[in-house]
Amino acid sequence: MTTLYIDDKEVTVPANTSILEACRMHGVDVPYFCYHPELKVAANCRMCLVEVEGWPKPAASCCTPVAEDMRVRTQTETLKKDRKMVMEYLLIHHPLDCPVCDQGGDCKLQDYSVEHGASQGRYVEPKRRTEDKNLGPFITTCMTRCIHCTRCVRFAEEVAGTGDMGVLNRGDHMRIDSIVEDTLRSELAGNLAELCPVGALLDKPSNDVSRPWELERHHSTCIQCPHGCDVIIESRGDEVIRIKHDPEGAEAWICDRGRYVYDAFRSDDRLLVPAVRKQGELLACDWNEALTRARELLKDKKVGIIFSPSWSLEGLTSIRLLHDAVMNEAKVAFDLHRRDMRPFAFEEGLSMSTAEIEAADEVVILGSDLRQRLPILMQRLRRRVANGKALTRIGAMNYRTNTSPGKDALIRPRDWPAVIARAMEQLKDVGKGSPAMEAWLERVPARHEAGKLLADALMAERCAVLVGEEIRAHEDAAALIHGIDLLMRSAGHGEAGDDGRNLIPEGMNAQVLSAVFGDIRTGVGELLQAAEAGELDALMLVGSDPLGDGLFSMQARRVLRQVPLVQVGAIGGQIAEFADVQLPAAAYSEIEGTFVNMEGRVRIADKPLRSIGEERPLWKVMMRLTQELGADDVPAVSLDELRQKAAVFMPELADVFAGKKGAEWRMPTARNRNARCLPSGVEPAMALDIVSRFSMYREGAWARASGLLREAGQLFALPDVLVHPHTLRQLGLEEGECVIRTASGEITHHVGTREDVAEGVLFVAKRGGAGDLSTETSASLRGV
């Protein structure tokens, strides 16, 4: 620690802190533009100058480390003049267009101009001419306003990892440019608008729509991926204008999916009124009529319920209460991506926080497209690599992560048992075998060298294993996860709170789902199979869209054609055409509610927007339906009551709701210590493994309802079916139309190539003609 004096006040800060950070820690206001806590220091704006006693010149506080007994002055006459001059320099070429600039009212330059600037500039020479840039669908530019702080350049380099912004030219010809004259290819692009201290880079979709001071800010939790980032929803009245990063949140950025999904809030796909189908047409009606029709379809019937995991904890609990009260026999499922329903040795959810993962000695990604699925975690891992720390990745594709993990292996899903077995052998060789391991190994004759990377990483003191969708969706997932658990135990990672076992969930609230539905859940595949076999009278989809998401689209389409459907949700989407009744539930922006993210962090939203139609919070819809279906008592009539009921499943929640757990408390993930699943030994039927590709711009009903995300999805799309060029060559085929055969039939489709896909893998998008391929696990290719 270092003790110094800032404006005669004694302060103590960690050694090597910069003066600016010391000032910020102690509430001393030093103005700055280029400094950003998440970016490397550039020290170029020169606004943060301070004086240090005994130094001949003022010092830039952002790049000057504190020293013992240093005496810093932040408010002197010279500094006032210096700041005034920096403002004058910056405003030389800056237009006076605050009244038409979206940044106006929320602008560092404007604020400092009032605080530190002169009332009039003295520059009368010709002004600089600039050209605006095309930075893609999310960022609009007005480069005359640029003050060259290079925050955006550093962001592209250090955070996005794309490095596609830079500085050209020198002196006052200097300009920020997108080096390749191309759009910014980043899933984090939206942060640029927030990052830019002036109005040079602005949010394109919300540009010229509102003024900052008209907007109300609502703290909320993003549900677009399991990360559950803290966000601020900005609204004018009841209209969502944009979503921004919450500066008080746990992460430094939010991704474009979580940000631009707001377009869905006002889309035509929103369910805003109840509706029933009459003569083949969905017609708006009142709640009573819709509920009556729902009752006819559901009461005393054999029902299947598939719901989305991203409802609030209260909403999810209300589904369970509905089940227990009036639909005891109903089959309940929620995970559209799980084929193997046997219990997993460690269930979905992270045992570590993202910060702990970033700091671990070793991190291993096992089969996950983190950049698309968890872009903010990927960003942390990118930073980890930039700081020289190890990252190991084993999986079917390198997933264009904009970073180079030191250790990388491309494998097919069918190789996972051999990979794990290879790792087990290595541990055995150093005397860390176990009888359970022997039993597991006995079932797997093959060995895959990628296992060495896994075993090597596991030898570290703290190793974070991130198990992704390639394993979670595997037909033999329980055996693979058991195998990984055995490996971790042998390597000394005994079970503890943050023991490195991280199974990346598909959606939010994984821990809640384990606790509330663990005993009654069934697989989506099983449920749809029962429906197809005529064992179900009706289907209720609660926010779930099995046509667009998950691994069961083909079965779901067949079922929806034959079984009556009650749709409950906030987005109609493609499910609407099958719905017999629609009950509108409120969007996540419109409810008070509790959300648990993959780390188990709990967030309570308590300042919702008002509903814009007749939609109601899911729990109210569920309770009303319970009543309609003949319950004598409605299980909960208030949010408080509902939370008490939720605490029955999760006793720690009582403390959470009583405010006795801090913001850092994390709900533990479920473990199944006795789940001993051995590899099946069953080889896939066909030569190529199918890996379903996740697109952050396309997956999820919300994303599909957002025109902005659709546009980005098209812009950044890869061919729908991808294989390694070697795979095609071995089959004597060329890039282009091919016949793809699976257990469910043949389709002819364009097959593209990429060298970063594992050989022997068919990497497929969930859309268009290739959409249903995700329902299968293996395929073969031949020429047309």
Added chain:
Amino acid sequence: MIPSDPSKVTAICFDRIHLPGQATLEVARKNGAYSYLPTVLNEMNREQIIEQVKISGLRGRGGAGFPTGLKWSFVPRNTGKPTYLLCNADEGEPGTFKDRDIMRFDPHLLIEGMIMAGFALGVHDAYIYIRGEFLHEANVMNAAIKEAYAANLLGEHILGTDFSMHLTVHRGAGAYVCGEETALIESLEGRPGRPRFKPPFPAVEGFYRCPTVVNNVETLATIPAILEHGGQWHKQIGVPNSAGMKIFSVSGHVNKPGNYEVPMGMPLRVLVEEYCGGLQHGDVPKAVIPGGSSTPWLGPEHYDVPLAYDEIHKAGSMLGSGAVIIMDETADVVALTRRLSHFYAHESCGQCTPCREGTGWLERVMLRLEAGGCNARDIEVLQDASEHMAGRTICALADGAAAPILSLLRMFPDEVNSYLAENKA
């Protein structure tokens, strides 16, 4: 030969510069080059060399005048990283043309100095960052380096010792700011030449974030003489705190402009009148820029200032790189300042606000002033914009840009006034 009696020394860096064929290894060796190198490599250790350089009182000849031995002693050892030696040959300061002569006429002197410095610092790879326009000089250097490699003076196991050092010439691309050592490092790494903020200093984190020493050509060329004759010998040349010889590049209104290596402490008047053939017009100069265009001007009252670090500092300027620009009574100081302002506006790297915006602004106002379009309020702008640029940026380019304008306004207010619109009309 450089005499071992310090009072008889007339040149160090330029001692053999006039000898025909000195750029070739054969001639240079005949004239004594590399003769003391085996003694250094075989009989001295790193500490002894650094100690001698410290004792010698040698200060960096590139402009800042930082004690060379002290700079070398800051380099951390056993960091597990390589240490680099970079020779700053990006001689770009307007008025300076001394390093160029060393390189084109006596390249082996620089190479020898770099081998000795590299040995003292444990360097395995050294670079000469040479100004882009110095194509001929780069060719001469490269030819000399080739000869040195062939003679086992560079490369692995130099002269059969355990010491190995490689030397590479890198040509700059014409940016003045790359003469600033951290910009030089950035440029050498392949990035745009923009100075880094300090700390960390290059001695700790320089080239590729490894310990790095950046020394000027003249500094390194002085090392062989210091090691051969001893630090004490060098210290006795010149005046206290400004030891040794110094090359002054004299230009402007003198009859014999050129490079003159003289003992430090020589009065400016002596340099001008006895070496440079006196002023073209008048008895005293109207103004003198003593250390390159970035240093504040001195007036006729300082004509007798000793050319030494402390004395020039006391007079209100800096010795800088030793580029003495003499203005006699015929000089149009406003036009001259306008020209210098153009230089700095063109050469500003653009990263720091005051310099990026200030240098362009100053140039435009100066253009207007010269054209008779300014009023008294513009003079205030010149003053303010210069004052709040100097010392407020990452590197000293802004200080250099401010120096001519502040000097002009301080020394020649009447002349400036005569250019104002109201007076011109």
